[in-house]
Amino acid sequence: MIRVLLADDHAAIRAGLRMLLATAGDIEVVGEAADGATAVANARALRPDVVLMDVRMPGTDGVTATRQVVEEGIADVLVLTTFDLDEYVFGALRAGAAGFLLKSAEATALVDAVRHVAAGDGVVAPEVTRRVLAELAGPSRPPARAADTQLPADLTPRERDVLAALGQGLSNADIAERLVISEATAKTHVSRVLAKLEVTSRVQAAIVAREAGVV
Structure with missing residues (x-):
């Protein structure tokens, strides 16, 4: 069973993710967090396999939380965000996020991403890869x-x-x-x-x- 921690400041999104992942059969949501500091604390306590991390949260943001979780070797982090690619997105990638997916992704894509990240593989949405590389190569x-x-x-x-x-x-x-x-x-x-x-x-x-x- 893949143990997942949800970190997002919107309760409705967390509820939706919990319901979606529950249908997978091999994924268990073991905890939730509404901000980065709580995400790190809960990750330390619960030791999930994957943390689904939003990048924009109050207090400690998802970038800082990702860096702490990765540096401490607590879990792999799969970042979920909107389509905007700004300093938070690049920060999350540099902080060691193992996966990066848009919140608009299909349910099957999200479930597959969780499985791949739990297995040690990197997962990046194709749209994000293109946007990131375009930004890096931009004038x-x-x-x-x-x-x-x-x-x-x-x-x-x-x-x-x-x-x-x-x-x-x-x-x-x-x-x-x-x-x-x-x-x-x-x-x-x-x-x-x-x-x-x-x-x-x-x-x-x-x-x-x-x-x-x-x-």
Whole structure:
């Protein structure tokens, strides 16, 4: 059974999420929180597998709460937010959120995302990936330089290719096609890249790729 903690300042949203997840059969909502501080405290006490975290909450926001939960190794965090991509969104990704999903996502997509994050996989809504990468590459940002971000010395040439592909928002299937390898091999390379970069999501890796100038 996957244990989930809901963190959102709207009671109606929490109630809706609880009802939705209850239909999955393999997911149990073990607690709720209306603000970030309570989310961290309840996560420490309940030790869920996944925290569904809103980014905008009163008091301690979801970004700070995500960072605390991730740094303490309490649980994986799946961020749920509206379509706005602002400093809170980028902050959540940099804070170590393992998944990022829009609140407008279909019920099946949300349930699948919880399962994937609980299994240790990263999940990012395709719309969010495109918007994040577009923002990173936008004219308002200065060009990235290799000196801005130091990549791990043990990153192999093939892993740099994979990192560049992640920076372009490619899926495992796309990476496999580009590098002429199997999808399973692509997934293995992606996992190794994430581990070497010490990040927990594909979008975090994409941000590193942009800042390091490998894209």
